[in-house]
Amino acid sequence: MNTVLSKAKLIKATLIKATPIKQNLINKRWVFSPKQLPFGFHGGLTLEPKKRALQSTTRTIPEVQPPGELVIPLLNYYKESLCPEVGINDHVIRGQLLAPGIVASATGKVCAIEARNIIHPEGMTAKSVVLDVIEATNTQNLNTANWQSGAPQVDLSECDTPEGKIPRGNKPDNNKRKVSTQIDKDAQLTAFLACPEHVLQRSALAGLGGAGFPTAEKLSAVTTGIQTLIINAAECEPEIACDEALMQAEASEIALGINALIQFTQCTSCLLAIEDSKPAAIEAMSEEIKNINADIRLVIIPTRYPTGAESPLIQTLTNKFIPHDEKPVDHGIMCINVATAYALWQAITGKPLDSRIVSLGGSAMPNPMNVRVRFGTSVRDVLRATGNASAINTGRIRAGGPLSGFDLSTLDVPVTAQTNALLAEPYVTETPAQPCIRCSECVDVCPANLLPQQLHWYAMSDDHDKCQQLKLDACIECGCCDLVCPASIKLTQSFRYAKSAAKSIRVQQQKAQDAELRFDQHEARVARRKQEKTQAIEQRKQLLKARNNPQSDQIKAAIARAKLSAKKKNLQ
Amino acid sequence: MNIIVDKQATGVNTPSTQSIMLLVLLALIPGTVAYAVFISPLVIFNIVFAVSAAMMLELLAVRMRGINQPKSIVNGSIRDASIALAATLLALSVPPALPFWQLFIGVLIMVMLGKHVFGGIGHNPFNPAMVGYAALLVSFPQSMTFWFTTTEWASMNIATPQLLSLLKAKASLDVVASTPHIAWDGITQATPLEHARSLRLQSLQQTGAELNQRALASGWIQTSLGFSVGGVFLLYKKVISWHIPFSVLCSFAILSLLFSSNNLSLPWALLSGAMMIGAFFIATDPVTAASSRRAQLVFGAGIGALTFVIREYGGYPEGFAFAVLLMNLSVPLIDHIDLVMVQTSPTQKP
Numbered sequence: 072m073n074t075v076l077s078k079a080k081l082i083k084a085t086l087i088k089a090t091p092i093k094q095n096l097i098n099k100r101w102v103f104s105p106k107q108l109p110f111g112f113h114g115g116l117t118l119e120p121k122k123r124a125l126q127s128t129t130r131t132i133p134e135v136q137p138p139g140e141l142v143i144p145l146l147n148y149y150k151e152s153l154c155p156e157v158g159i160n161d162h163v164i165r166g167q168l169l170a171p172g173i174v175a176s177a178t179g180k181v182c183a184i185e186a187r188n189i190i191h192p193e194g195m196t197a198k199s200v201v202l203d204v205i206e207a208t209n210t211q212n213l214n215t216a217n218w219q220s221g222a223p224q225v226d227l228s229e230c231d232t233p234e235g236k237i238p239r240g241n242k243p244d245n246n247k248r249k250v251s252t253q254i255d256k257d258a259q260l261t262a263f264l265a266c267p268e269h270v271l272q273r274s275a276l277a278g279l280g281g282a283g284f285p286t287a288e289k290l291s292a293v294t295t296g297i298q299t300l301i302i303n304a305a306e307c308e309p310e311i312a313c314d315e316a317l318m319q320a321e322a323s324e325i326a327l328g329i330n331a332l333i334q335f336t337q338c339t340s341c342l343l344a345i346e347d348s349k350p351a352a353i354e355a356m357s358e359e360i361k362n363i364n365a366d367i368r369l370v371i372i373p374t375r376y377p378t379g380a381e382s383p384l385i386q387t388l389t390n391k392f393i394p395h396d397e398k399p400v401d402h403g404i405m406c407i408n409v410a411t412a413y414a415l416w417q418a419i420t421g422k423p424l425d426s427r428i429v430s431l432g433g434s435a436m437p438n439p440m441n442v443r444v445r446f447g448t449s450v451r452d453v454l455r456a457t458g459n460a461s462a463i464n465t466g467r468i469r470a471g472g473p474l475s476g477f478d479l480s481t482l483d484v485p486v487t488a489q490t491n492a493l494l495a496e497p498y499v500t501e502t503p504a505q506p507c508i509r510c511s512e513c514v515d516v517c518p519a520n521l522l523p524q525q526l527h528w529y530a531m532s533d534d535h536d537k538c539q540q541l542k543l544d545a546c547i548e549c550g551c552c553d554l555v556c557p558a559s560i561k562l563t564q565s566f567r568y569a570k571s572a573a574k575s576i577r578v579q580q581q582k583a584q585d586a587e588l589r590f591d592q593h594e595a596r597v598a599r600r601k602q603e604k605t606q607a608i609e610q611r612k613q614l615l616k617a618r619n620n621p622q623s624d625q626i627k628a629a630i631a632r633a634k635l636s637a638k639k640k641n642l643q
Numbered sequence: 644m645n646i647i648v649d650k651q652a653t654g655v656n657t658p659s660t661q662s663i664m665l666l667v668l669l670a671l672i673p674g675t676v677a678y679a680v681f682i683s684p685l686v687i688f689n690i691v692f693a694v695s696a697a698m699m700l701e702l703l704a705v706r707m708r709g710i711n712q713p714k715s716i717v718n719g720s721i722r723d724a725s726i727a728l729a730a731t732l733l734a735l736s737v738p739p740a741l742p743f744w745q746l747f748i749g750v751l752i753m754v755m756l757g758k759h760v761f762g763g764i765g766h767n768p769f770n771p772a773m774v775g776y777a778a779l780l781v782s783f784p785q786s787m788t789f790w791f792t793t794t795e796w797a798s799m800n801i802a803t804p805q806l807l808s809l810l811k812a813k814a815s816l817d818v819v820a821s822t823p824h825i826a827w828d829g830i831t832q833a834t835p836l837e838h839a840r841s842l843r844l845q846s847l848q849q850t851g852a853e854l855n856q857r858a859l860a861s862g863w864i865q866t867s868l869g870f871s872v873g874g875v876f877l878l879y880k881k882v883i884s885w886h887i888p889f890s891v892l893c894s895f896a897i898l899s900l901l902f903s904s905n906n907l908s909l910p911w912a913l914l915s916g917a918m919m920i921g922a923f924f925i926a927t928d929p930v931t932a933a934s935s936r937r938a939q940l941v942f943g944a945g946i947g948a949l950t951f952v953i954r955e956y957g958g959y960p961e962g963f964a965f966a967v968l969l970m971n972l973s974v975p976l977i978d979h980i981d982l983v984m985v986q987t988s989p990t991q992k993p
Contacts (some may be wrong), residue, residue, distance in 0.1 A: 524934065554648060
C-alpha cells in the first residue's frame with residue numbers, strides 16, 4: 072500500500088509540476104491537477120476523509136453470498152409501484168426481469184409478493200417480490216443458459232465458500248481468457264452499439280452513485296450531441312469508499328465501460344473526475360485509460376463535499392451551472408457514475424445489474440470493509456455475513472453516508488442500487504434544536520446557493536409558494552447546512568418534509584383538477600344528451616307533423632274527391 | 644430517533660450558539676479592561692449588575708411565556724449566553740455613573756421589549772441592547788449624557804472621587820445630586836464627541852491637535868483600540884465576517900472625509916464614541932443584521948452613514964444606537980431587494 076501511495080504521489084507531483092496547459096491540450100490523455108482547475112462551486116465543506124472501509128481492502132472485493140431469502144422492492148426511481156411480471160410460485164432465473172427495470176438477483180422461487188419494509192427515512196413499505204433462493208443447485212444449468220432467451224450467462228463458480236465471503240478473483244480468469252478476450256470485447260461492444268436498447272432494457276441499469284436514476288432513461292435521452300461525458304468517481308463523503316475500491320479492483324473493466332459510453336454517446340470529450348484523496352485509484356485508472364482510443368482526461372479534483380453530486384461536479388469541471396429544472400443532457404453534458412460505467416460493461420457482457428459494492432464503515436463497525444452485495448439481501452444479513460453482527464446491538468445502523476444517509480429503524484430492509492454504504496455509529500444524545508440566530512453559516516456552505524435559513528422558516532410554516540420562490544427544489548439535501556448550524560437545527564429534514572408536502576399538495580391539486588375536468592366533461596355530456604334528446608323529440612314532432620300534414624291533406628283531398636264524386640252521382 | 648445528518652460521524656466540530664456567544668464575550672475583554680482603566684472602573688459594576696439582572700429577568704420571561712425549562716438553570720435559556728452578551732453590551736454603552744435603578748430599567752426593556760415580546764432569541768427584529776440604550780437615552784437624558792473619566796479628572800487637576808462614594812451615589816436615586824465634593828457643571832459633557840458637538844453648536848473651531856489631545860485624554864481612544872483588538876480576534880476566529888464592520892467603518896470614514904465640519908482627524912473620529920464596539924460587536928449581531936453577504940454590506944454602509952448624519956447634524960452627540968435601530972428596521976426590505984435582485988439577475992446562480 073505504501074509503495075502505491077508514494078508512486079501515486081510521484082505521479083501527481085510530476086503532473087502538477089509538469090506542463091503548461093497548452094501542451095496538455097495537444098496531448099490528449101492528460102491529467103488536470105487541482106491547481107489547474109480554475110472553477111468551483113459555491114459553498115461545500117472540506118471534510119476529513121475517513122475511509123475505514125478501505126482498511127481491509129486488497130485488490131479484490133469479497134462478495135456476500137445471497138441468503139435464503141431475497142426481497143426485491145417493485146419500485147422505480149420515481150417511487151411508483153410496478154406491476155410484477157411474475158406470479159407466486161414461479162421459478163425465476165438470475166437476471167430475469169421481475170418488472171420493467173427490475174431483475175431477479177438470484178435464481179429461486181417467488182414465495183410471496185407483498186408489502187415489505189424498504190430503506191427509507193420514515194420506514195416506508197413497498198410491494199416486493201420475495202425470492203426463495205435456490206441458486207446453488209442451479210449453477211450448471213445457468214452456465215449453459217442463453218442470455219438471449221432471458222437468462223443471462225452468469226459465472227457462479229466462485230460463489231460457494233462456507234463463510235459467505237467469496238473473493239471474486241478475476242485475475243486467474245483474465246489470464247485464462249486473455250487471448251480471446253480482445254476479439255470478444257470488440258464483438259460485444261459492436262453488438263451493444265448496434266442495438267443498445269436490447270442491453271439497456273434487460274439489464275436494469277441504475278445509477279450507482281446514490282440516487283439510483285435509471286441509466287437506460289438517461290442514455291436514451293441522448294438526442295442531441297453530447298459534448299462532455301463526465302465519469303463521476305468523486306465520492307466526497309467520509310466513510311464511503313465503494314467507488315474507490317471498485318477502481319482499484321476493476322480498473323480495466325471500468326475503462327471498457329467508459330469506452331462503451333464514449334462510443335455510445337459520441338461525445339467530443341470525456342472527463343474522469345477523481346479526488347486527490349484517492350491516489351491508488353488515480354494510479355490504477357490512469358494506467359487503464361491509456362487503452363481507450365478517445366479523448367479522455369483524468370481530472371484530479373480537490374476533495375470537497377459535495378463534489379460527488381452531479382451539479383457541483385459539473386460546475387467544478389466545466390464551470391457550467393445547470394439549473395435544477397434542466398437536465399445536463401440539454402447542455403451537452405452527461406454525468407455517469409464510475410460504478411455505473413462498470414455495470415454497463417457487465418451488462419454488455421451479459422450480466423445485468425444485480426449487485427453493488429457497499430462500504431461497511433463507521434466508528435462502531437467492528438470489521439469495516441467494502442463488500443459486493445446482491446440486491447435484495449437484507450442489511451441484517453450483510454452485517455452477519457461480514458462478521459459485523461455485533462454492530463447490530465452496539466450501534467445504530469445508517470444507510471448512506473454521515474451526511475446524505477439516515478438511520479435505519481429496522482434492519483430487515485433490502486439493499487438496493489442506492490445503498491452505497493452501511494455505517495454503524497455509536498448512540499449519541501442529540502442536541503435539541505435551538506432557535507435560529509440567522510448567522511448565515513448555512514448560506515455560506517450551501518452548494519446550491521440557496522438561503523437555507525429562510526427556506527427553513529418557510530418550510531416550517533408550510534408556506535409552499537415562498538419555498539418554491541426560494542427554489543427549494545434545487546436543494547440537493549447534502550446536509551452541509553445541518554453540519555455547520557450552531558443552533559443544531561435539522562434543516563435538511565425540514566426541506567425533505569417541505570418537498571414531500573409540496574409534492575403531495577401538487578398530487579392533490581392534480582387530482583382535484585382531474586376531478587373538476589371529469590365533472591365538467593360529465594356535465595357537458597349530460598347537457599349534450601339532454602339537448603340531443605330534445606332535438607330528437609323536436610325532429611320527430613316535426614317529422615310527425617310533416618307526415619301528418621300530407622296525410623290530412625290526402626284525407627281532405629279524398630273527402631273532397633268523395634264529395635265531388637257524390638255530387639257527380641247526384642247530378643247524374 | 645432518526646438522525647438525518649450525523650454530525651458525530653463526520654468528525655466535524657462546528658461551534659454552537661453558546662460557544663459563539665462566549666467567544667464574543669471573550670473578545671470584549673480587552674476593550675472592557677481599557678474602559679475600566681482609562682474611563683472608569685465603575686463599568687465593571689455596571690456589567691456585573693446588568694448581566695445578573697438580565698439573567699434573572701430572562702428566567703422570569705421564559706417562565707411567563709410558559710416555555711418548558713430543563714431543571715438545571717445552566718441548561719436553560721440563559722445557557723446560550725446571548726442575554727449575558729446583550730447585557731454586557733448595554734452596560735458598556737451607558738455612562739458609568741448611571742444609577743443602578745435606571746440601568747435596571749434599561750435591562751428590563753432590553754429583555755422584555757427588546758427580546759421576549761418578539762419570541763425570544765432569534766426572533767427579535769431590533770438589537771436588544773440598543774433598544775435598552777435608546778429607551779434609557781430618551782427617558783433619562785440627563786444621566787445618560789453624564790460622562791466623566793478618571794483620566795480627565797487627573798488632567799484637569801480635580802480630585803478623583805472615591806470609588807466607594809461613587810458607588811453609593813449610583814445606588815441612590817440621583818447621582819448628580821448625591822455625589823459630593825464635585826463641581827459637576829464643570830465636567831459634564833465631557834466626551835470628545837460631546838465636546839465637538841458643543842463647539843459646533845457655538846460655531847467655534849478648535850484645532851485638530853487640541854481636539855485629538857482631548858480625545859486621548861478622555862480615554863476613549865484607548866478603549867476603542869481595545870474593542871478593535873477584540874473585533875480583529877472575532878474576524879480571525881471567523882465568528883463574524885468582515886462585511887459589516889468593513890462597510891460600517893468605510894461609509895463613516897468616507898462621509899467624514901467629505902463632509903465633516905470639525906477638525907477631529909479621521910482615525911480619531913473612528914476611534915471615539917461607540918464606533919469600534921458598534922462596528923465589531925453591535926452591528927454584527929446576526930439576528931438583527933441582513934442575511935446575505937451583499938445585503939450585509941448595504942446594512943453596514945447604512946449604519947455608518949446614519950451614524951455620521953446623527954453625529955454631524957443630529958441632536959445627539961453619538962448616533963450609533965439609533966443608526967443600528969433604523970437599519971434593523973430596514974433589514975427585511977434590504978433582504979427582499981437582495982433576493983429579488985438575485986432572482987432576476989441574468990447571470991444568476993439561484
